[in-house]
Structure formats: C-alpha cells, structure tokens
Amino acid sequence: MQKIGSIEVLPNILLAPLAGFTDSAYRRIVKEFSAGIVYTEMISSMGVFYKDKKTLELMRFYEEERPIAAQIFGSIPDKLAYAASVMEDAGFDLVDINMGCPTPKIVKSGAGAALLKDLSLVKDIIKAVRKAIKVPLTIKIRKGFAKKDNVVKEVGKIAEGEGANAIALHGITAEEFFKSDAEDWSSIKTLKKTVKIPVIGNGGIKTEEDVLRMFKETGVDYVMVGRATMGVPYFIKSAFLYITTGEKYTLGLKEKLYIIVRHIKYEVQDKGEERGIREMRKIISHYVKGMKNAARFRERLNGVATEKEMIRLVEEIFSAQGG
Ligand SMILES: Cc1cc2nc3c(=O)[nH]c(=O)nc-3n(C[C@H](O)[C@H](O)[C@H](O)COP(=O)(O)O)c2cc1C
Structure with missing residues (x-):
C-alpha cells in the first residue's frame, strides 16, 4: 500500500481542507464512504498559541476519521512549530502546513499563499515544524503567488530537503x-518529476473521469478533491471505483436523504442546535442542487431554526422528487 511517511493511505484519493465545510461532521459523512486522508479546516497557529476557543474547537475529531491531517496556517516558524506539536499531542496522524490560501485576510497576515513570495521563510517554517513533530509532515501549496510565478520546483526541493513527507499542489496561482x-x-507534472516524495495533485476535479485524467496526465501518487464532494460525499468512493473498475457509485434518493439527516444530526451534536442548523444551511444547498424546486426550498431553509424543522423540510423536498 502507498504511504505518506509511516501512514498507509488507501484509497489514493484524499479529501481537501475546505474552511466552512470540512468540519468533523462533514469528514465523518465522507469517511462513511471512503477517503485516503481527511484534513481539518485550516487552523490558525496564533489561535492555537493563544488558546482561542474557536480555534481549539476546530481540532475536534472522532476515531473513525483516521487517518486525519491537521492543517495549520501562519507565518512565524516557531509559532507554527508550536501549533504542530499541539496537533501531534492531540493525536492527529499528520500535520499539514497551509502555503496556498489566497484569501485577502490570510495573505495580508503573511500566511497562506503569501509564503510563496519568500522561499527562505518557507524553508525556515518547514525546518522548524519538522523539528517539532515526529508524525508525517506535508505542505499544501499553489503554483505561485503572482500570475506569472511558478515556484513548484524550488518549493519542492526545499520541502524534500527539509524532510517533508509529501506535497499537495493546487496547480494555479494565488492571483x-x-x-x-x-x-x-x-505544473503538477513538473513537481512530480522534481521530487521523490509523494505528490498530491489538486484542483479542478469535477467528475470521476477528471480524477483518472489527473493520475494519467501528471503521474501523481494521490489526487485531492474538494468542491466535487460538496453535496456528493460519496464522490471519492465513486472516483476510486471508477479508476479501478470503470463503474461509478450512485445513491438512490432515500439513501441520500438518510445521509443529509445524519449530517444534520452530527452537526447539531457537535455544535449545538443554533450553530449547527445555521451551518447546515449552506451544506444542504449543495445536497439539493439540481433537484426540483431547489431554489424555493433554499429560501425556506433560511427560515428554519431547529433540527426537527430542518429534517422535516428536507424530507418534504425529497418526497416532492417522487422518491
Ligand atoms: C470554500 C473553500 C474553502 C477552502 N478552505 C481551504 C483551507 O482551509 N485550506 C486549504 O489548504 N485550502 C482550502 N481551500 C482550497 C481547497 O483545499 C482546494 O485546494 C481547492 O478548492 C481546489 O480543489 P477542488 O477544485 O477539488 O475544490 C478551500 C477551497 C474552498 C472552495
């Protein structure tokens, strides 16, 4: 079986970190089907340092999510190293450093994809974090910061030289x-040719066919999928089935309804009813995409305040589909 550091990873398709989506409930739902590794949403190293309550909540996970990677972000090597050691102590199987987030708030703080503008800092960060933990260390990067940039070879060599165990690359710049x-x-193919450590290809996967194409065109060891799992938590299972047998995995309406109900329950269990229901609104919008009356349903979803009401409304839209 393929490994990242000491961790056996099967299937070779991973769930990407998606802030605002891939919390524990989302990951558990995806994991019920399949995922080689799941990642937390990005976790602020400064938040960990200051023991910020909301930050620490992002670290909660269940045993059935393993192998699970904690993704940390920040720009100060010793703060990232500290946060990584906290993640290791909390039992995460791997630690990943976010070097790709392009959102203005993160970039302005010097973190995420901003790091790709200062490769000596990239080196210092990987060195410091590597020293702080024994569990496998990975980094997640973009192709570069500015539109014209392509730093994958340089960053690849730095990461490998400093003892990172794998690199995930989203082949697009921050700009x-x-x-x-x-x-x-x-750019993903270039990185794969540059380093010996495993490469995780990411970005633009919409279908099972795309996953197969990414493996073929780039030679990567793993493919990481984010948005294609929104509303389709069995996407990774289906894609793995497709690359191994040519078949796809599908679900009937009733099974899909059960998944959504379970997702609502997990979310409420973890975050309480008020917050859980609020956060489920956007997640359910993805689940009902393409269904009859989806737009009107979304409007009604916004008026729902309790778990019971939300489940009832979801049951209603499903029965209106004739299933
Ligand atoms: C809503 C959203 C949240 C994201 N949050 C994170 C994050 O916390 N950490 C990270 O490294 N990337 C994050 N990403 C980027 C994804 O992990 C991934 O690299 C990107 O979406 C491309 O993969 P995809 O085309 O399969 O979605 C986020 C993307 C989206 C759309």
Missing part, C-alpha cells in the same frame, strides 16, 4: 484565485 480555466496540471 488567479479560483478561476476555473486557469488550472495548470502541467
């Missing part, structure tokens, strides 16, 4: 943000 036609898988 290109999430522009769908700017995904550049050739």
